[in-house]
Every structure is written in structure tokens, then in C-alpha cells.
Amino acid sequence: MLSFVLRRLGQSSVLVLIMSILVFVGMYVVSDPVAVLASDDFTEEDRIALASELGVDRPLIVQYFSFLSNVVRGDFGTSFVYNEPVLPLIVERLPATLEVAFLAIAIGLCIGVPLGIYSGLNRKKKTTKTISLLTTVGYSIPNFWQALLLILVFAVWLKVLPASGRGDTTTLFGIELSFFNLDGLRHMLLPAINLAIYKICMQTRLARSGTQEVMFQDYMTFARAKGIPRPRLIRRHLMRNILIPIVTITGLELGGLIAFSTVTETVFNWPGIGKLLLDSIHNADRPVVVAYLILIVMMFVVINFVVDVLYALLDPRIRYT
Amino acid sequence: MKKTFTTLAAVAAVALGGAAQADVLRMAYSSAPRSVDPYPFGGATTAGYKEHIYEALVGHDDQPLLSTGWTWNSPTSLTVQLREGVKFHNGEPFTARDVVYSACRMMFKIDDKRNLLTSSMGPLTDVVAEGDHAVRFETKNPYPLWIQKMKFLSILSASGGSVPDGPITYDATGDCGITAYPTRDDFENGDAAVGTGPFKHVSFAKEFAVMERNDDYWGEASKWEGVEISSVSNSGARFAGLLAGDYDLIENPTSEDITALDGNDDFDFSSKPAWRTMFVVLDVNAEGAPGVSAADGSAPLANAKVRHAMSLAINRDAITDRLFGGNAAPANQYSPSYRAGAPEMPALEYDADKAKALLAEAGYPDGFTLQFNAPSDRYPNGTRVAQALAQYWSRIGITVELNTQPWSVFAKARKAREMGAFFYGWGHPQGPAQMISFAFATRDKDLGLGSSNYSNYSSEAFDAAIKAWAVETDAAKADEHVGNAMRAAMADMPGIPVYYTHSLWAHRADLTVDGRQDERTSAFMVSYK
Numbered sequence A: 001m002l003s004f005v006l007r008r009l010g011q012s013s014v015l016v017l018i019m020s021i022l023v024f025v026g027m028y029v030v031s032d033p034v035a036v037l038a039s040d041d042f043t044e045e046d047r048i049a050l051a052s053e054l055g056v057d058r059p060l061i062v063q064y065f066s067f068l069s070n071v072v073r074g075d076f077g078t079s080f081v082y083n084e085p086v087l088p089l090i091v092e093r094l095p096a097t098l099e100v101a102f103l104a105i106a107i108g109l110c111i112g113v114p115l116g117i118y119s120g121l122n123r124k125k126k127t128t129k130t131i132s133l134l135t136t137v138g139y140s141i142p143n144f145w146q147a148l149l150l151i152l153v154f155a156v157w158l159k160v161l162p163a164s165g166r167g168d169t170t171t172l173f174g175i176e177l178s179f180f181n182l183d184g185l186r187h188m189l190l191p192a193i194n195l196a197i198y199k200i201c202m203q204t205r206l207a208r209s210g211t212q213e214v215m216f217q218d219y220m221t222f223a224r225a226k227g228i229p230r231p232r233l234i235r236r237h238l239m240r241n242i243l244i245p246i247v248t249i250t251g252l253e254l255g256g257l258i259a260f261s262t263v264t265e266t267v268f269n270w271p272g273i274g275k276l277l278l279d280s281i282h283n284a285d286r287p288v289v290v291a292y293l294i295l296i297v298m299m300f301v302v303i304n305f306v307v308d309v310l311y312a313l314l315d316p317r318i319r320y321t
Numbered sequence B: 001m002k003k004t005f006t007t008l009a010a011v012a013a014v015a016l017g018g019a020a021q022a023d024v025l026r027m028a029y030s031s032a033p034r035s036v037d038p039y040p041f042g043g044a045t046t047a048g049y050k051e052h053i054y055e056a057l058v059g060h061d062d063q064p065l066l067s068t069g070w071t072w073n074s075p076t077s078l079t080v081q082l083r084e085g086v087k088f089h090n091g092e093p094f095t096a097r098d099v100v101y102s103a104c105r106m107m108f109k110i111d112d113k114r115n116l117l118t119s120s121m122g123p124l125t126d127v128v129a130e131g132d133h134a135v136r137f138e139t140k141n142p143y144p145l146w147i148q149k150m151k152f153l154s155i156l157s158a159s160g161g162s163v164p165d166g167p168i169t170y171d172a173t174g175d176c177g178i179t180a181y182p183t184r185d186d187f188e189n190g191d192a193a194v195g196t197g198p199f200k201h202v203s204f205a206k207e208f209a210v211m212e213r214n215d216d217y218w219g220e221a222s223k224w225e226g227v228e229i230s231s232v233s234n235s236g237a238r239f240a241g242l243l244a245g246d247y248d249l250i251e252n253p254t255s256e257d258i259t260a261l262d263g264n265d266d267f268d269f270s271s272k273p274a275w276r277t278m279f280v281v282l283d284v285n286a287e288g289a290p291g292v293s294a295a296d297g298s299a300p301l302a303n304a305k306v307r308h309a310m311s312l313a314i315n316r317d318a319i320t321d322r323l324f325g326g327n328a329a330p331a332n333q334y335s336p337s338y339r340a341g342a343p344e345m346p347a348l349e350y351d352a353d354k355a356k357a358l359l360a361e362a363g364y365p366d367g368f369t370l371q372f373n374a375p376s377d378r379y380p381n382g383t384r385v386a387q388a389l390a391q392y393w394s395r396i397g398i399t400v401e402l403n404t405q406p407w408s409v410f411a412k413a414r415k416a417r418e419m420g421a422f423f424y425g426w427g428h429p430q431g432p433a434q435m436i437s438f439a440f441a442t443r444d445k446d447l448g449l450g451s452s453n454y455s456n457y458s459s460e461a462f463d464a465a466i467k468a469w470a471v472e473t474d475a476a477k478a479d480e481h482v483g484n485a486m487r488a489a490m491a492d493m494p495g496i497p498v499y500y501t502h503s504l505w506a507h508r509a510d511l512t513v514d515g516r517q518d519e520r521t522s523a524f525m526v527s528y529k
Helices: A002-030 A033-037 A044-054 A060-072 A086-091 A094-121 A126-140 A143-157 A182-215 A218-226 A230-260 A262-267 A273-282 A286-314 B002-015 B044-050 B096-107 B146-152 B184-188 B235-243 B255-260 B304-312 B316-323 B352-361 B382-395 B407-415 B432-439 B460-470 B475-492
Strands: A170-172 A175-177 B024-029 B067-074 B077-082 B124-129 B134-139 B199-205 B208-213 B226-231 B249-251 B267-282 B328-330 B369-375 B399-405 B421-427 B495-508 B511-513 B526-528
Touching (some): A002 A286, A086 A286, A094 A230, A094 A262, A094 A273, A143 A182, A143 B235, A230 A273, A262 A273, B024 B044, B077 B096, B096 B134, B235 B495, B255 B495, B267 B511, B304 B475, B316 B328, B369 B407, B382 B421
Parallel strands (some): B024 B226, B024 B249, B369 B421
Antiparallel strands (some): B077 B134
8 A cells, every 4th residue: 555655656756747847838938927917118228127027038947947946846926917926825815725626526426326326227207307318408508608697596596695706704713704694695506506406417327227237237237136125235236336436436536626626716717716816817927827727637537536445344345556 | 297397406505505695795706806915916806806905095087096196296296195094904104104104015025926907006216104194106207197106006904023123124125124024925815905995804715805885084985884705717607606695796707698688687788998908019110020921922911001901990889899898999099099198189090992902003003912910819709809909901802820828838938929910908097108118118137118019019109208207297288199009000000099998787687786997896886786
């Protein structure tokens, strides 16, 4: 297990290094922070001084190595735009994104998996066909359009939920959370549903195909023949065996939700990190973009690791040595 | 059933606390104010936000605000009389010492980074308190523009632990004997957010700011008990938030939003001509311009006739009527004609036949090839206007290749001078001459002129007029120089003015909005009908 962890760590640091070079060069080629920050009534002298204060007047390679040596010391740099250290800037927005992501995943699992198992068990029923149709629709709707539709229905017509923003938060261990607060929950619901719809459809399909496959396995026939009652059959024998793909996908999707729920965060004006990423790319704020993507790579590494550990727990045949 | 559902929804809405408080104005900005500290950042939303809390010696309308008037002692020395009886939010009286302190803070570099807003504040050499209610500003060169620049000198209270007692002596590094300036946190938690403005700081997070009325305000107190500013960068979300009742007023609704409000009794929109000119910058370099080529290898844009032909080809009325529904005005010079100090100029003609003839006369009967660049995400309807312009020019025989790109990419190419023709907008908060002096004066590092002259334009008549303006403290004479400079530039047309933008606000129908021309949104301009 230890060598497995070490190998993973080694691979991920190489990954992070390659990624940081790509982003660094990419941002450098595409945009110039001085051009974005300096207003038109800056004199030539002001512009040169600004470039040197930002440190972008040095050759790219020098900038990159000074960045690297700072990262090693835990300093990810200072945002060009906000003039604040980058790490706190990202971290203070992380809870907002995590909350919505977890809520969306929870909704997806709680609705998607039961629906999928039901569909898998009752293949010929009309309800199954309806579910199958709905998941196809849910899969195909563009995310931003669906978000606007949700706002239109729940916020503008019915006026039951707010259209955007985060609302009141409760501070818990120094972290601002919306979960424990009615107003916060109301604000969280629409973005979470918007993210969850796709997840529900995916989990339904995953659970259905898994169920169909597992139900015809010999051990299931045997279990049935042995006279195991249906609820226990589903819980103990079916569920456990369809969980592996579901856990894999949930892990990946969770990472995806945290890293790239940019569209949803923008449309609902949810102050999370996705929105920060978009704004930072727009403003040529390279330190934020680089730090953000490095953190995201690390997060995926951790999630994949957790998924691997979960495999071993779910399936005793899997061992890491 | 349907009715029950609606009733249920209504009950739920009330029960869940969706009801609005009547006397708190909830506004949605189109981008987030960057800080409570008035100095590090410029930009319309940061400025619009901070004006609720801080005031300057000169107001946004160029009139005295925390001052009562000023006199020029010499072209390099200005004495400003301060308003008496003004108190800060912390109860301290406003005096000349606060002005000196604020000027020091303006010049001071936090973490060795200049204040973006104030780094171009001109050749200020000294700020001296003359008694409690007058301040003298000294500059290196004659600097009449200082009157306009004082709008950006937000006045902070010179109180608190880090400010030593007694008079403060200004120096250009902003050090001024002050041991420590308030930090970002001090501003954000409100300790240092002490101004004289009509509202007091309550809380600030980047996407949400809350303020309450300053009941001891020296002027007329606001009708609003409080103000909440949300920042919603996505225009669809902003508009949906308005319709859903999350906000009372939003800035910068799109043309589609305005159309959608047609026949809606609950919401309305307001429009105000703004100080921004949208124009096409043409690189007049005689050696040719990037992305522009003619069959004979010459430089078409270096020929004034070609530039006039391109202007003649544009139907400005069609652009303002069709694309903006009348919420924009045809331009006839580089500064909005309604901006104080702008000269009277004739309207720009539209005549495609004449344009064709002029192009032939210039030696390009078969046109030439032009790459035309525009930012895709910067200006309302910007891409559509760029498409329209491209079509107008193709009609007179120019082969136009339209290239739209995101602002950050566009800005880099512009700075690197890689674009021979591009679409651009310039605001004029400091008057008409200020813009043309940066955009069209011959580049001169020592005088700080022409740093944004992407046209590579150079004209003796224009430079002479601008240099005369730059040192003229008499307002009427200064306007005359501006007029001369403007006429010189318009005759040569190194850029083609297209239209003046309007600022737009969508809001609840029971509100009136008396909008501002400097593209900022504030609670002062909103009242109940």
C-alpha cells in the first residue's frame, strides 16, 4: 500500500509540473496583464513601472523559475488583479463550490441509483420507458439553457426561490456555509438542481445497466434459488456489485463539479471558484489561473486515490501492493 | 389545481422570507467592486461603489463637492477652499489635514505596488495645508487637468492609531511620516472605511456589499435607509434576478432585455447619454499597417482620403437606431458632443457613392484588403457593430476580414501594436482633451503625451493645440485649444468616430432613475416615483 501511495505521489508531481508549464506558457502567449490593467491614460513610463512591479517584464523562463521556487516555499504568488495572495483568494471561495457540488452529487445518487435499479428490475414497464426517455432529455439539455429555464420557472414565475447569489451564511469553524441556514439553502437549491439533473440521468443509466448485467449472473440465480428474500437480495447482492462503476464515476464527477462548474456558478452568480477561474482568465490574472489549476490537479489525484481505496473496500478481490 | 398551485407558491414565498424591505435599495452591478480602499483600483464599478462612502474635493459633475471653490496662484499652484462643517462617519471634522493625508495615501505603494487608479495622477509635487480649510496643490509643470483629477482623490479621515498627531507633511513617496497605513482587512471590516459620504460601510465581500445611511451627512441625507450592491457579471442572471425580485435595479441590461420589458408594467428601463465614444482606430503609418494591404504595395490607411471614404461609408443613424433601438447617438467627433468643453462640430455624412468616388480618387478604385479587429466581450453589441462596419466597407469595395477576440487577447495585440484597424471605446471622465491628448498626440515620453496613440498619428497643428491646452488654466481659452485640436484631428481622421454610448438601467417601475454620464451606478440617482 505504501509503495502504491508513493508511486502515485511521484506521478502526480510530474503531472503538476507539466501542467504548470503549459498554463504558464499558454497565459503568456495569449494575454498581457499590463495591457489589461493599465488604463488608456497611463503614460509610457507608468506602463513600464507597472510591468516591473508585476514582474512580467522579465523573460518568461525567469518568471517561471521564480514562480517555482516560491511554490516550493508555499507561496503561489499574488494576484495581478486583486493584489492579494492567490491561495487565500481561492480557498475562501472553495466552501461555496464544495457545498453545491456535494449537494448535487447527493441528489444525483439519491434519485439516480434507486431509479436505475428500478428500471433495471422492471425492464418492460411503462414507467421504465418514461424514465429512460427523461434521462435522454436530461442528458441532452445544454447546462446554461437549463439553468436559465430553472430561474425562469422557480424564480421569475413561481417566485419560490431566489434567482442568484449566495444568501445568508452560517459560520462554522471559521468557514462560511449555506447548509445550515434556511436562506442559504434556498439560494443553493437551484444551482444544485441544475448540476444534479445531469448526474441523476447518468446515475440512473449506470445503475440500470449494472442491474441488468448483475441480475443474470449465476450467483444471483443461485441466491434467488436459495430463497433469499428480494429486499435482501437487492441490498446485499445487487447493490454491492453495481457500486464499483458508480463509485468511479461519482469520484470523477465530483472532481469535475468542483473544478469546472463555471457555467452554473456564472449563471447563478454563485461566488465559487469556477467563477473566479473564468474572471481570472478574462483579466489575464495568471497567478490565479496557474494556482487554481495546480490545486485542481492535486484534487483529482486525491479523489482518484480515494476511489481506489474504496474499490478495495467494495471488492475484496482488489489489493494494492 | 393551477390556482391552488399558484396560491401555494405565493404562501411559500412569503413563508420562506422572500418579501422585500421597502427602504433598502438593492442594486446589481455588472462587475464586482475590487476593494473598499478607494485607491488601488479604478474601474466604473469600484468607483461607483466607493462614492457612496467617500467623497472628493470635486464631484462627478466637475463641480465643487468637499470644496467651495479654487483659485490658481500660478499655472503650477492651485489653492482649494474646503467646505466647512463636514464630519466624517467617525464624528471627526473634515479639515485640510485629511486632504494631505489622503494625498499621501494615494501616492503610497502598498507591497511596492502602485495604485492603479492614481499612478497617472500627474506631476504633483506638494500638498500643503493652509490653515484648517484651505489646501494648496503644487505641480512640477502647469497642470490644469488637476481640477478633473481631484475627482479621484477620495478623502479619508486622518485619524486612528497609525497617524501621528499634528500636521502631516506631504512627500511624493507617500511616506509622510505615517508609520502604517490601514491594510486591506482594515478597510474590508470597516475600521478604515471612514469617509464623509452619504452612506456608511456595513459589510463587504467581493460579490456583495452592504451600506447604511449616514444620518449626519452634511448635505441632504438619502431617502434610502440602506444600499445593497450585488455583483452579477452574467447579463442573463442579472436580468432574471431583477424579474425575480432579488434586485430593485440592475445596470447594463442588454438590448434584448430592453425589448423584453416592452409591455411589462412591473419593470421599466432608463437611459442616459454617457461620456464614451466608440470609434475605429486606424494605423496611419506611411510604411503600412499590420493586416492592411493594397495590390500596389502602398499603405492605404496613410492616405487621409481613404480614411474619410471609410467614414462616409458608415450609416451611423442605422447603427444607433437598428442595433441600439435609439439608445446610442451618432458620433461626430472623438469626444461626445454633449461633454462640457467639446467643440461644436458638424454631423458626419453618410454617402456610399461619394465614399466610392473618394476611394477611387485616392488611388484605390478596386479597394484594398483590411483586417478589422474588435473585442468580442467588451462593449454592448460590439460584435454586431463590428459586423455592420465590415459590411459598410465591403460595399465601397474594401475587402474586410473581421477578427473578433476576447478582451484579454485583444488588449495584448493592441499593446503590441499588431492591429492596423480596430474598434475601441474611450470614456471621458476628465474631459474631451484628455482623451485626444493620449490617443492622437505625437508620442513623447517626457511630456507623457500620446502613450495610447495606436494610430501612429502625428500632426503639428494638433500637437501645438494640445500643448497649449495642457498648460492653460483659463477654462474658456483651454476649450478653444481643445476645439482647435479636435478640428485638426477630425480633418485628418486618424480614427473614425462611430457612436456615443448610452448607459442603461433596468429597474422596478415604481422607481425613477436620474442616470449619470460617467457610467457609474449609485443610490443617489434612484428615488421612488
